[in-house]
Amino acid sequence: MGHTGSVQRGNHSARRNPSGALYGEPVGAQHRTAAGHHTEYTPAQLQALYLSRGRPDMGFMSNQAMVPKEVPEMQQTCTVKNHVNLKKSTLKLVPTAEHPEKYSLEFQFDATKPCRVLVYLLGLEKIDDETGCSTYALQRKDTSVVTQEFPEGLAQKFNLEDAISKSDEGDKQEQVELFDFSAFQISELVYKEGSLRFPLIIVLEVLGSDANPQSQSTFCTFLKNANDAWTVKMLKQKVQVEGLTYELQEIYGIDGSLAAAPKTNNSGNADGDASGDQKTGGGLDEIDIPDGAECIICMCEPRNTTVLPCRHMCLCSECAEALRKNSSTCPICRTRVEALLQIRVESKEAHDSKK
Known part of the structure; x- marks a missing residue:
């Protein structure tokens, strides 16, 4: 009634004051809205609105998310033999x-x-x-x-x-x-x-x-x-x-992982001859993965990729590629991803064949 209106959603209500500003809205934003200008929220103001059960303009939030982000690079390891x-x-x-x-x-x-x-x-x-x-x-x-x-x-x-x-x-x-x-x-x-x-x-x-x-x-x-x-x-x-x-830097999770994905060439096939249960071009489908060594995303491939700078080794190659393009935080600690480090260990058979 009067100057006060409410919008019912479930058991919660968001009230608007007579000036038209949203309840819980930052003070600086209220003055701009009253003057008839489009409100521009900072990330801190958006968080304040969310915590106070406010409802910022959804179209404006979409514009905020359209900021171009840098895709983390994928790095390959270089093996150094330490005697x-x-x-x-x-x-x-x-x-x-x-x-x-x-x-x-x-x-x-x-x-x-x-x-x-x-x-x-x-x-x-x-x-x-x-x-x-x-x-x-x-x-x-x-x-x-x-x-x-x-x-x-x-x-x-x-x-x-x-x-x-x-x-x-x-x-x-x-x-x-x-x-x-x-x-x-x-x-x-x-x-x-x-x-x-x-x-x-x-x-x-x-x-x-x-x-x-x-x-x-x-x-x-x-x-x-x-x-x-x-x-x-x-x-x-x-x-x-x-x-x-x-x-030397500690890599968290490397002790229980396989860290032995076959290195692939440009054609997608594994370098060298496959042996044991691995067939030519067959990948890792038949590898017996120990408990705790699997990728935490798909849970079916061995983890071989480390997130930098937090150094959590928790991803397989495919999930790391998806993370690189679609996300920007580590799935373990939510730290911003700056790069991905793929660790590949040469098999004993391949090493012996080079001698």
Whole structure:
């Protein structure tokens, strides 16, 4: 009645005030409407209208959605063979039995070639401006680099106490000691964001005569737990191969996935001869996909595509192509998609045939 009208939809009603402005409409928009101009809502105003059960003009909302969006690019992986790898889950500090205030460093690693382990307590990273390669030094003169050589082998174990005992037997290196954190300032033992000074740097370096030997570097900081004991935490890892440096990034979901889609040529057929249950040009229809390794969209193909920058590996090739053209957010975390990374692993048979 009078100046107030209502529109009934179900159990809800949207009321209009005498000025003709929508209930819950942003103040700035009301003045423009009263003046007779078409209301232009910002995304924040549209959200306010939605939350207040308002009903903005549907034709206007369609115009808002017609903004051209950039289609994420699809990238293919380039395989880099890493001969040494530190298993970060095995990295730990262990209090010694004779001196509980001192700690030994332990970790496991794999090496497909003979290598050496170098441990820098309070290390400094130096990056070459031209090549981007890193070299390492000690921050203090009263510390020394722990060095120990290992043959090739998987699941090998490094123990600082063992390295000390070998140095006592006459190895040509300076005397090394257990980690005694009481001799250092807290600021030296905890990493400061953006600095090239790291509390701990562990380098696995392949032995050989190459001027730029392949290596993997693990950068760590120290932390105190609830029991006032020191622990070690990995910050990042880098790999140097043929004079190039790569920083390793975690891919979420790769452990349970197949990550082995056959690489296709321009004609659509799989490269090389298919073997086992895979027929020529047959794709992946007969692959037995383990539980948890399937694409989260179609649930019938193995996932082999990672969303960037969030690094969720959750899509198969076909669903990734559809996502690239029709959507802009990750199906796991809803982060904006900037690129898609397809991971293809060469089969053992194909690798052997190239030898």
